[in-house]
Amino acid sequence: MAWLFLSQWIRITVFVVAILLWLNVLTLAGPSFSLWPAGQPTTTVTTTGGNAAATVAATGGAPVVGDMPAQTAPPTTANLNAWLNNFYNAEAKRKSTFPSSLPADAQPFELLVINICSLSWSDIEAAGLMSHPLWSHFDIEFKNFNSATSYSGPAAIRLLRASCGQTSHTNLYQPANNDCYLFDNLSKLGFTQHLMMGHNGQFGGFLKEVRENGGMQTELMDQTNLPVILLGFDGSPVYDDTAVLNRWLDVTEKDKNSRSATFYNTLPLHDGNHYPGVSKTADYKARAQKFFDELDAFFTELEKSGRKVMVVVVPEHGGAPKGDRMQVSGLRDIPSPSITDVPVGVKFFGMKAPHQGAPIVIDQPSSFLAISDLVVRVLDGKIFTEDNVDWKKLTSGLPQTAPVSENSNAVVIQYQDKPYVRLNGGDWVPYPQ
Numbered sequence: 001m002a003w004l005f006l007s008q009w010i011r012i013t014v015f016v017v018a019i020l021l022w023l024n025v026l027t028l029a030g031p032s033f034s035l036w037p038a039g040q041p042t043t044t045v046t047t048t049g050g051n052a053a054a055t056v057a058a059t060g061g062a063p064v065v066g067d068m069p070a071q072t073a074p075p076t077t078a079n080l081n082a083w084l085n086n087f088y089n090a091e092a093k094r095k096s097t098f099p100s101s102l103p104a105d106a107q108p109f110e111l112l113v114i115n116i117c118s119l120s121w122s123d124i125e126a127a128g129l130m131s132h133p134l135w136s137h138f139d140i141e142f143k144n145f146n147s148a149t150s151y152s153g154p155a156a157i158r159l160l161r162a163s164c165g166q167t168s169h170t171n172l173y174q175p176a177n178n179d180c181y182l183f184d185n186l187s188k189l190g191f192t193q194h195l196m197m198g199h200n201g202q203f204g205g206f207l208k209e210v211r212e213n214g215g216m217q218t219e220l221m222d223q224t225n226l227p228v229i230l231l232g233f234d235g236s237p238v239y240d241d242t243a244v245l246n247r248w249l250d251v252t253e254k255d256k257n258s259r260s261a262t263f264y265n266t267l268p269l270h271d272g273n274h275y276p277g278v279s280k281t282a283d284y285k286a287r288a289q290k291f292f293d294e295l296d297a298f299f300t301e302l303e304k305s306g307r308k309v310m311v312v313v314v315p316e317h318g319g320a321p322k323g324d325r326m327q328v329s330g331l332r333d334i335p336s337p338s339i340t341d342v343p344v345g346v347k348f349f350g351m352k353a354p355h356q357g358a359p360i361v362i363d364q365p366s367s368f369l370a371i372s373d374l375v376v377r378v379l380d381g382k383i384f385t386e387d388n389v390d391w392k393k394l395t396s397g398l399p400q401t402a403p404v405s406e407n408s409n410a411v412v413i414q415y416q417d418k419p420y421v422r423l424n425g426g427d428w429v430p431y432p433q
Helices: 002-029 077-091 121-126 152-160 182-187 203-212 241-253 284-305 368-377 391-395
Strands: 110-116 140-146 192-197 228-231 237-239 260-266 309-313 341-349 360-362 404-406 410-415 418-423 428-430
Touching (some): 077 410, 110 152, 121 284, 152 203, 182 192, 182 260, 182 368, 241 260, 284 341, 360 391, 368 391
Parallel strands (some): 110 260
Antiparallel strands (some): 140 341, 309 341, 404 410, 410 418, 418 428
16 A cells, blocks of 8 residues: 555656656757748638637737637747736636526526546546446547646636636636635525535545535535545545435435535545555446446436436546656656546536437537536526527537646647646647657
């Protein structure tokens, strides 16, 4: 057990040092390759945001195209720094607009947000599970959703603060405007808050971060007698997701209030998880298969129950079981695109006119603000009772967000269709692909 814990630290330390040395050589000697094709014009990435509830204003004279700052300047360090500043300045002006009250004829429903650790599109592809039936059962799928970080605490905070534009990593640990907290906004409209975890929340002070920085003050749902299917690399229990979700069904069914909003964080796919009595890390594909099967079965039970529920599945970040040219398997110090491009799915249960056919795919650059805006659009609950749902209207014009990902010492941006990385405030270099 001590080796499992120590190995996490050794692996990260050695490879981070190697990465820093490599980038320092580039900074001192200059890159041996051009950052953009010599003598060729640069291209501009432009995307129109539509009539989203959140809006962007140009800051300091910087052009903003749709929801995102324009990318017209060559990708020099000075220009990329300026673009990143413009991005955060523009994001600071964005927020979802919640009503002050619900209409008298609003229909009660439940919101269940499932925040799963260590799951990206790259991970699913590496595990050979892209064709799992689960993915065909969502009503809406985001295919270009950026988690903006590669660590659990910041990921949960960003999701819980989804009602405002994206902030820097540093500002995640500063107080936010009250309007930013998604679940607080719902509480003001009469939704009872619930907090569930498939673990004890102690490692890395996760539960503390959720409370202090994510604004979730409600009591953690009872975990007594939940079956333990895995152990984390620190020896902490990882509970069975089916058992936790069934407990949620029981607890919320007894609620006097038929409006509820639940945040569920779970980590069966986390690197280092192992079966009790076995020291070797459990196979990622087997764990992912089990989680997908269980979630799909839960969807079936939820449909049979007749309860009006909006389920949103939002991974924290990828687990990087495959690794890439910059980071070995399991290493997430740099929030690379393969780690932060995560599958987000939305499913409505108990509808009079449920969605038919394949999921509606949203492939524009998106992040947490799009989830908040989508929740705002269904707050009156009438989507569950309407004879015909205008799915195009529901999903069109959601706010777009440029892919910017950040940890404490690393920033990765997508600029002119290429990823660039900056470590410890140094120069920007192309992320190896």
